[in-house]
Amino acid sequence: xxxxxxxxxxxxxxLCSQDASRSFAIAGHLxxxxxxxxGLYLGxxxxxxxxxLKRDYRRDLPPRSIVYVNVxxxxxxxxxxxxxxxxxxxWRLWSGLVYGNAIVFLLVPAASIISNEGRRTGCHTEPSTxxxxxxxxxxxxxxxxxxxxxxxxxxxxxxxxxVGLLCAAFCVSVVTVLLIKKLFMSAVLKGxxxxxxxxxxxxx
Amino acid sequence: xxxxxxxxxxxxKAWIAFVAASSCLLIYVMACVMSPPGWxxxxxxxxxxxxxxxxxxxPKEFALFVYDIxxxxxxxxxxxxxxxxxxxxxxxxxxxxxxxxxxxxxxxEQVRPSSEPNAALSIGExxxxxxxxxPDRSAPSTPAEQLFSEENQMLPPFMxxxxxxxxxxxxxxxxxxxxxxxxxxxxxxxxxxxxxKWVGGDDDRGSMVLMRPTWSPDCKRLFYxxxxxxECYTAxxxxxxxxxxxxxxxxxxxxxxxxxxxxVASYLEDDDTLIAxxxxxxxxxxxxxxxxxxxxxxxxxxxxFWSPDSRKILLVDKDSVLHxxxxxxxxxxxxxxxxANSIAFPTISSTDKKLYYLGGFRTDEEGPPPQTIxxxxxxxxxxxxxxxxxxxxxxxxxxDGGGVFSISPNGKVVxxxxxMHDAFEKExxxxxxxxxxxxxxxxxxxxxxxxxxxxxxxxxxERLIGKWRREDGRITIAKGTQEKTYKLTWVEEDxxxxxxxxxxxxxGMTFLGVFLDESLVEPGSHLLPDxxxxxxxxxxxxxxQAIEYNELAELLQKAAESIRPEDVGTEGxxxxxxxx
Numbered sequence: 001x002x003x004x005x006x007x008x009x010x011x012x013x014x015l016c017s018q019d020a021s022r023s024f025a026i027a028g029h030l031x032x033x034x035x036x037x038x039g040l041y042l043g044x045x046x047x048x049x050x051x052x053l054k055r056d057y058r059r060d061l062p063p064r065s066i067v068y069v070n071v072x073x074x075x076x077x078x079x080x081x082x083x084x085x086x087x088x089x090x091w092r093l094w095s096g097l098v099y100g101n102a103i104v105f106l107l108v109p110a111a112s113i114i115s116n117e118g119r120r121t122g123c124h125t126e127p128s129t130x131x132x133x134x135x136x137x138x139x140x141x142x143x144x145x146x147x148x149x150x151x152x153x154x155x156x157x158x159x160x161x162x163v164g165l166l167c168a169a170f171c172v173s174v175v176t177v178l179l180i181k182k183l184f185m186s187a188v189l190k191g192x193x194x195x196x197x198x199x200x201x202x203x204x
Numbered sequence: 205x206x207x208x209x210x211x212x213x214x215x216x217k218a219w220i221a222f223v224a225a226s227s228c229l230l231i232y233v234m235a236c237v238m239s240p241p242g243w244x245x246x247x248x249x250x251x252x253x254x255x256x257x258x259x260x261x262x263p264k265e266f267a268l269f270v271y272d273i274x275x276x277x278x279x280x281x282x283x284x285x286x287x288x289x290x291x292x293x294x295x296x297x298x299x300x301x302x303x304x305x306x307x308x309x310x311x312x313e314q315v316r317p318s319s320e321p322n323a324a325l326s327i328g329e330x331x332x333x334x335x336x337x338x339p340d341r342s343a344p345s346t347p348a349e350q351l352f353s354e355e356n357q358m359l360p361p362f363m364x365x366x367x368x369x370x371x372x373x374x375x376x377x378x379x380x381x382x383x384x385x386x387x388x389x390x391x392x393x394x395x396x397x398x399x400x401k402w403v404g405g406d407d408d409r410g411s412m413v414l415m416r417p418t419w420s421p422d423c424k425r426l427f428y429x430x431x432x433x434x435e436c437y438t439a440x441x442x443x444x445x446x447x448x449x450x451x452x453x454x455x456x457x458x459x460x461x462x463x464x465x466x467x468v469a470s471y472l473e474d475d476d477t478l479i480a481x482x483x484x485x486x487x488x489x490x491x492x493x494x495x496x497x498x499x500x501x502x503x504x505x506x507x508x509f510w511s512p513d514s515r516k517i518l519l520v521d522k523d524s525v526l527h528x529x530x531x532x533x534x535x536x537x538x539x540x541x542x543x544a545n546s547i548a549f550p551t552i553s554s555t556d557k558k559l560y561y562l563g564g565f566r567t568d569e570e571g572p573p574p575q576t577i578x579x580x581x582x583x584x585x586x587x588x589x590x591x592x593x594x595x596x597x598x599x600x601x602x603x604d605g606g607g608v609f610s611i612s613p614n615g616k617v618v619x620x621x622x623x624m625h626d627a628f629e630k631e632x633x634x635x636x637x638x639x640x641x642x643x644x645x646x647x648x649x650x651x652x653x654x655x656x657x658x659x660x661x662x663x664x665x666e667r668l669i670g671k672w673r674r675e676d677g678r679i680t681i682a683k684g685t686q687e688k689t690y691k692l693t694w695v696e697e698d699x700x701x702x703x704x705x706x707x708x709x710x711x712g713m714t715f716l717g718v719f720l721d722e723s724l725v726e727p728g729s730h731l732l733p734d735x736x737x738x739x740x741x742x743x744x745x746x747x748x749q750a751i752e753y754n755e756l757a758e759l760l761q762k763a764a765e766s767i768r769p770e771d772v773g774t775e776g777x778x779x780x781x782x783x784x
Contacts, residue, residue: 074228111218114215
């Protein structure tokens with residue numbers, strides 16, 4: 001267990017400054033990421049689980065109202081991320097949570113559509129949009145009580161963070177593999193100077 | 205739009221969303237990894253343990269402060285009262301945390317022998333981060349397991365078990381809880397990393413004042429000493445996971461960690477055996493020293509440190525001579541350069557990796573106090589020494605050994621913590637800073653005091669103004685430069701002294717709050733005088749009665765409405781006649 005925690009902390013050291021003075025301590029254990037990164041990966045993990053359960057990501061990109069909210073969340077990050085405003089741990093966590101939520105809400109459906117070559121299973125409905133708002137309200141409420149001082153909570157939080165991280169890594173990997181495969185197909189099998197293949201790719 | 209076009213448009217939007225989301229994630233991660241640390245160890249602040257005035261031997265109150273040398277601001281980190289103890293603080297190498305031991309003022313507990321497996325070890329609540337909380341260890345069920353809760357990385361392994369056996373054999377063992385705490389220098393965040401049992405009595409609690417935890421160079425691990433009566437061992441805690449390891453049997457003082465973070469060193473109880481152990485528990489070396497170290501000297505391990513390449517342990521012996529021990533070969537080397545002799549309070553600079561020390565310092569209590577001290581620098585490889593600056597010592601009390609010195613990590617400032625006498629011949633704890641050009645004296649006793657009055661209590665009495673005299677002296681009271689202040693000049697034994705005072709009305713009595721340093725009558729300090737004088741009467745004679753801060757605080761607390769004269773007594777009363 002100790003070795004696993006060391007490995008996780010080491011991996012996360014490439015992604016976070018791990019500033020101990022700005023990290024949550026849960027039941028005497030210090031999270032291996034700073035408060036904002038904890039929010040980011042937690043937000044990504046929780047949102048990914050939500051999307052998996054709802055299966056909304058297979059339908060289409062989020063409707064316009066959700067995209068607007070997500071873009072607003074993405075734009076809010078520089079204000080907090082560059083310390084223009086730094087009102088404390090709860091705000092750091094919140095800015096990470098909504099940022100992570102926005103990233104996954106865009107990344108997962110996009111990766112799904114790209115990997116399925118543009119195919120979608122339907123479109124977003126009123127209930128699915130409503131459930132997003134409920135979920136978004138839940139996310140915004142997390143900083144009000146986070147963290148609970150329990151070792152179980154520590155490990156549960158860490159698990160969600162890893163899920164969020166793996167989700168992003170998986171999406172990027174899938175799309176990268178697909179991209180490499182396409183490039184390989186077009187460059188090697190069809191020939192670099194194959195005008196027909198190039199026109200087919202440009203249509204995509 | 206046909207199906208193919210819908211797919212193409214959908215795919216394009218998906219690509220935009222994908223690229224946008226991935227870029228945002230990438231930008232955020234890069235920004236977070238590359239963000240600069242909030243605070244750096246630039247020798248601009250010190251963390252210091254302060255006790256109440258007049259309680260140098262057995263303090264009743266401890267407080268840890270961070271003092272900003274440039275601004276003079278001091279920030280309270282932590283405090284304990286009554287039977288509690290705080291240890292000396294230790295900055296983390298990145299300057300973000302300050303670590304220390306803390307004993308809460310709780311009654312000591314009795315551990316029954318482990319032959320009674322159901323014996324209750326502790327009373328009250330179980331500490332937050334006891335070994336039971338650790339996920340990778342089963343819950344300790346016996347007292348010995350709580351006392352030896354670390355994972356054993358000690359070589360040979362049976363030493364840990366031997367120490368455990370010794371405790372098991374004892375019938376009644378007095379224990380107390382010691383917290384290992386880290387706090388941010390701004391005092392806003394504080395965390396207890398570990399609560400551990402120590403076996404011992406009042407002497408062991410008292411000795412904690414001289415101890416401090418030791419950080420690993422990467423700030424990920426904190427080394428601490430655990431006392432099991434006559435046995436002590438050095439252990440460490442992984443800050444991220446909370447896992448603890450026992451490394452070596454040692455004497456009580458602070459362990460020293462090598463700059464590469466791979467070795468930890470300490471001494472055996474007999475003082476002449478140095479132990480160096482690899483932190484991963486793979487190697488442990490014992491070096492029998494043919495040197496006189498410790499005994500009546502200052503705490504030994506403050507005079508033991510690693511060379512910057514982590515290959516040698518350097519130590520200063522009883523005669524203040526520097527020696528080095530090669531960890532690989534065990535060879536002891538004597539630094540023969542005559543200038544290197546008389547090394548005191550050595551430190552390896554964090555900036556140029558050279559040895560800085562005080563030369564000309566004598567620890568001999570029989571001899572006269574040192575008048576002139578030099579800050580010196582030694583190149584450890586070339587053994588060349590150079591004097592950085594020389595300074596004259598002010599008159600300090602010899603009761604506490606002539607002061608405790610330290611050199612800043614950048615090797616530019618010398619700090620002494622000493623006791624000086626004020627104008628009333630009272631002992632005051634001070635910090636004295638030298639930077640080669642100036643000497644700065646900071647009084648710390650006041651830091652622990654809480655104001656006994658506010659601005660609303662300040663009054664002004666014209667009748668106090670004038671010249672007053674008695675048989676062995678005279679006092680002149682004039683209007684001060686600031687509102688509601690007095691300027692005092694008194695002459696005793698042909699010595700003239702000056703002070704500033706406030707007049708305050710507290711629960712029916714009038715007191716002069718006397719500030720010995722005129723600059724203290726300024727915002728923030730003007731409610732904390734150096735001493736109080738009760739103004740018993742002003743006509744026909746001026747009658748003053750000296751009263752200590754603690755006495756006045758107690759009187760104010762006890763008195764429901766007004767303080768009665770019989771509560772104050774008649775001690776320390778002086779009468780003055782108005783001089784013509």
